[in-house]
Amino acid sequence: MGLSRREFIKRTAALTAASYAGLSLPISNEDYSAHASDADSWHKGTCRLCGSGCRLELEVKNGKAVALRGIPQSRTNMGYLCMKGMLFYKLMGNNHPERLKKPLYRARKDQPFREISWDRALDIASKEFAKTVKKYGNNSVAYYGSGQAFTEETYIFQKVMRGGLKTNNVEGNPRLCMASAVGGYVTSFGADEPIGSYSNFERASCFFIIGSNTAEAHPVLFRRIMRRKMDNKDTVKVINADPRVSPTSRIADLHLQFAPGTDLALLNAMAYVILEDKLYNEDFLKNYADFRMGKKKKKVSLQKYMAFIKDYTPEKVARICGGNITADKIRKAALWFAKSEGTMSLWTMGINQRSRGVWANNLIHNLHILTGQLCRPGADSFSLTGQPNACGGVREGGGLCHILPAHRLVKKNKLRHQVERLWGIPEGRIPPKPGYHTMAMFEAVNEGKIKAIWINCTSPAQSLPNCDKYRKGMRREDVFIVVSDIFPTKTTELANLILPTAFIFEKTGVYGCTERRSQLTVKAVNAPGEAKPEVWMVREWALRLSKELNDPVIKKCVEPFMGKEPDYELPKAIWEEYTQKLTKGRDNDLSGATYEVLEKLPDGVQWPAPTKQWALKGGTDIKFVRGLDPLADKYAKNDLPYQFYGPAHPDRKLWIWLRPQKGPAEMPDSKYPFYLSTGRIIDHWHTSSMTGRIIELMRANPYAYVEVNPKDAERLGIKPGDMIEVVSRRGRNILPAKVYVGPCEGMVFVYWHDEDENRMINRVTKDAFDPGSKEPEFKICACRIKRVSGPRPLKPFLVHMKA
Amino acid sequence: MKGQFLRSCILVLAVALVVACPAWASKNTPSSKPASAHPELSAQEKLTPCSQCHKDATPTVYKEWYNSVHGIDNVKCFQCHGTYEDIKASPDEATCASCHNAQYMKRPKNKKCWDCHPAHYFFIHK
Amino acid sequence: MPVGGFVINVDPERIEESVHRLESVEGVEIHGSDNKGNVVAVMESSTSSEMEAMVKAIMAIETVYSVALTYFNGEDEVERGRDGV
Numbered sequence A: 001m002g003l004s005r006r007e008f009i010k011r012t013a014a015l016t017a018a019s020y021a022g023l024s025l026p027i028s029n030e031d032y033s034a035h036a037s038d039a040d041s042w043h044k045g046t047c048r049l050c051g052s053g054c055r056l057e058l059e060v061k062n063g064k065a066v067a068l069r070g071i072p073q074s075r076t077n078m079g080y081l082c083m084k085g086m087l088f089y090k091l092m093g094n095n096h097p098e099r100l101k102k103p104l105y106r107a108r109k110d111q112p113f114r115e116i117s118w119d120r121a122l123d124i125a126s127k128e129f130a131k132t133v134k135k136y137g138n139n140s141v142a143y144y145g146s147g148q149a150f151t152e153e154t155y156i157f158q159k160v161m162r163g164g165l166k167t168n169n170v171e172g173n174p175r176l177c178m179a180s181a182v183g184g185y186v187t188s189f190g191a192d193e194p195i196g197s198y199s200n201f202e203r204a205s206c207f208f209i210i211g212s213n214t215a216e217a218h219p220v221l222f223r224r225i226m227r228r229k230m231d232n233k234d235t236v237k238v239i240n241a242d243p244r245v246s247p248t249s250r251i252a253d254l255h256l257q258f259a260p261g262t263d264l265a266l267l268n269a270m271a272y273v274i275l276e277d278k279l280y281n282e283d284f285l286k287n288y289a290d291f292r293m294g295k296k297k298k299k300v301s302l303q304k305y306m307a308f309i310k311d312y313t314p315e316k317v318a319r320i321c322g323g324n325i326t327a328d329k330i331r332k333a334a335l336w337f338a339k340s341e342g343t344m345s346l347w348t349m350g351i352n353q354r355s356r357g358v359w360a361n362n363l364i365h366n367l368h369i370l371t372g373q374l375c376r377p378g379a380d381s382f383s384l385t386g387q388p389n390a391c392g393g394v395r396e397g398g399g400l401c402h403i404l405p406a407h408r409l410v411k412k413n414k415l416r417h418q419v420e421r422l423w424g425i426p427e428g429r430i431p432p433k434p435g436y437h438t439m440a441m442f443e444a445v446n447e448g449k450i451k452a453i454w455i456n457c458t459s460p461a462q463s464l465p466n467c468d469k470y471r472k473g474m475r476r477e478d479v480f481i482v483v484s485d486i487f488p489t490k491t492t493e494l495a496n497l498i499l500p501t502a503f504i505f506e507k508t509g510v511y512g513c514t515e516r517r518s519q520l521t522v523k524a525v526n527a528p529g530e531a532k533p534e535v536w537m538v539r540e541w542a543l544r545l546s547k548e549l550n551d552p553v554i555k556k557c558v559e560p561f562m563g564k565e566p567d568y569e570l571p572k573a574i575w576e577e578y579t580q581k582l583t584k585g586r587d588n589d590l591s592g593a594t595y596e597v598l599e600k601l602p603d604g605v606q607w608p609a610p611t612k613q614w615a616l617k618g619g620t621d622i623k624f625v626r627g628l629d630p631l632a633d634k635y636a637k638n639d640l641p642y643q644f645y646g647p648a649h650p651d652r653k654l655w656i657w658l659r660p661q662k663g664p665a666e667m668p669d670s671k672y673p674f675y676l677s678t679g680r681i682i683d684h685w686h687t688s689s690m691t692g693r694i695i696e697l698m699r700a701n702p703y704a705y706v707e708v709n710p711k712d713a714e715r716l717g718i719k720p721g722d723m724i725e726v727v728s729r730r731g732r733n734i735l736p737a738k739v740y741v742g743p744c745e746g747m748v749f750v751y752w753h754d755e756d757e758n759r760m761i762n763r764v765t766k767d768a769f770d771p772g773s774k775e776p777e778f779k780i781c782a783c784r785i786k787r788v789s790g791p792r793p794l795k796p797f798l799v800h801m802k803a
Numbered sequence B: 001m002k003g004q005f006l007r008s009c010i011l012v013l014a015v016a017l018v019v020a021c022p023a024w025a026s027k028n029t030p031s032s033k034p035a036s037a038h039p040e041l042s043a044q045e046k047l048t049p050c051s052q053c054h055k056d057a058t059p060t061v062y063k064e065w066y067n068s069v070h071g072i073d074n075v076k077c078f079q080c081h082g083t084y085e086d087i088k089a090s091p092d093e094a095t096c097a098s099c100h101n102a103q104y105m106k107r108p109k110n111k112k113c114w115d116c117h118p119a120h121y122f123f124i125h126k
Numbered sequence C: 001m002p003v004g005g006f007v008i009n010v011d012p013e014r015i016e017e018s019v020h021r022l023e024s025v026e027g028v029e030i031h032g033s034d035n036k037g038n039v040v041a042v043m044e045s046s047t048s049s050e051m052e053a054m055v056k057a058i059m060a061i062e063t064v065y066s067v068a069l070t071y072f073n074g075e076d077e078v079e080r081g082r083d084g085v
């Protein structure tokens, strides 16, 4: 009605302002919808494409996603985005023609897929799972989820699996990326997840970056580190320890290029220097630390620790580490680390994806405990998480086989029964034994022990190490596979049933990023075709399962969510149950972080956040510090400023661990003389099924390369662009070569995003894993390389749906 | 000071070179129209990161970028200039807002972002 | 012509007086307030630097605690910028 565009804009301005202040205005909304269609609106949300948790706004015009921009007030990214964050609107709604839009089914994997209705799809999914449970028992079914699913999704999936189907076969890809970090935090500090926050980037005066190519894997966090360094060139030091020189090394004052697998020795040698030069913090040790060793976690003395460390003199370790390491460099690194006003360690997969990943984590924490580089401004032992919701959804939401929501261990009777009570299901419903961890789960698929599996929002056919071995199992005709995703992947190729899901901004839910911060994204555009949010699928599936198995408890699991509209009300109800019931009173208390609170903030809330008031301020910046962490005050046992109340250390101490050097599971030898390591590249995310469909990103990195050190290249007659065969005991790739000082001599490095069979490096990697965290050693195995031809024209490759 | 002046000259020159094609000469052409400035490339050639060619084609610009905060933080050519189908020699300022929204909102309206933050160097102020 | 939506925080004890003074600033429209001191305002100006000046003027009112921008539309300005007008 007679409303000019200008009037309309003014009205929108008023309404937006009012909604921020929680005010209702006497303006009618009448003309709103008429004009809304041709007006722009901006919607707050979180980036989908890494663990940084950048907050952004999506511009919607005529119901179509048209642009993304950073939110300057956000405490995670301060308005900055990387190229992935700028561009992923191109995958939303109808912007991309290849989005999966209809459920697809085939009874056998050698048949083509046919479109079916949702009704049929859910019927099939429930009948197959019910049939399997009846015939082979509850542990013959499994859920394999993702650190990219919303917390609400992981939570409801695991609730139905555990409470409904009575199995702990609940896993997810975070097992492949941060399980060792969890193990490290729990064993060293008694509580999972970092103590501090990103805010330490602007307060640290020494950065110790080991096993992380932050510049490419967390570009917007790297920007903050870079800024800190550039603004304080002489006072802020950056140490980069990595077998490969990466873009991250560009801001380093000191680069420690150690041979793959010698990280534990290097870290112990730094501890040696700290002890020898008396750089440790005596008060801190006395008040807060203990020394432990072995499987039995035996308590030992400082003297014993010193005797243990004696073996790691910088001179000796420099020889073990090879590369460019000298004793002097180790001494310098230790000195900078110990003496700075605040030292922040940062690491990701280089440390976690090791067959001794937990130990490597422990040894980094050791340095912080020894020097007291914790809890004060800029001092932090900070593991960077790869995926946007590995922390929030999977670590905290109960998405792994041994943990229940809110950091409860499955095997602790008291905690398990607590969950059963909170869910209102009979005691004993959740089995006391943890389920299969990821590698065991796919081994069980291989062996035909798991007969039905639901894979959500991830592509294990490409992302598992030694993937050919596990693809064989997934190809079995007697294994029923459901895959829910937005695009075809290497895994949909092996599915019986493909369920098209809504993408971020097409549904509502929470992501919890690296710094314990939960952030909400509310639906802003419609999903294409018949794509649906997962929470809806699980609810409907559970109701049918309940009928098929004649088991009312399954229905009970989704009863609180019945009748809720799936785009907002349903996830909200799930979040409410999770935060108000499950996290209340736990160390990751999120009960103050309701949707209402989250919607008010430009970013989100860091737990612990036991009250709304506290949550509205953003929550807890630094854990364990009295005055800064409400739980530190609540659980204080003495007058000390730090209170390490973590659930795993009843003695409330930080534990310094005696962990010896241990090499990788597979060492280079005469037949396979090279180390092979893998990693990400800035333009692509994981298996590139999304980023490969954004033309700018595809062109920036159209295929995976193998990086070869120039000295090795010269020796083997390899020129840039030559085709190189990379062979291990497990498989082989042929990829173009990049010759440059990235990897150290004797090591090659391959990006892992490429879906092409010839360039899919996980066909070559090794599936050895850490005995504690069960996280595989993607980062090291042995291979040989050979030049097979000169440069060849190559085509980028993506899995497409066969018509 | 002198160095800075020189640098600006080179900059102006470099921009002039890129801009000196018919499509850019006419004042009425909105800058968001694709520039035919870029030499024709085959589909295969288009699978090359911009910087790979521009290292040689426009070495000065490349070096400026590589050593700038954008270069160190891997902000790549296509993020501002688009890709072949929508290349813009001089980007839409709205693109800057993807990351610099706060600054974009309060910038002086009579100036382009790069009038004060010279293109490819991007130091804080000229 | 940029349009901005603002939440202005004023002394809750002196809301009426504040609203009155806010209304006297040219280009400011008041759309509502609550008893906690939140005032919803829409501002219109011919350039965004002008709007900045308005915000400064509002900040100078002693009963005003803070001014927060929640919505901004400057599209015609952007278009003019593009056309070099």
Ligand code: SF4
Residues within 6 Å of the ligand: A047, A048, A049, A050, A051, A052, A053, A054, A077, A080, A081, A082, A083, A084, A085, A086, A218, A219, A220, A221
């Ligand atoms: S850094 Fe990560 S979260 Fe931020 S924009 Fe890039 S991909 Fe998204």
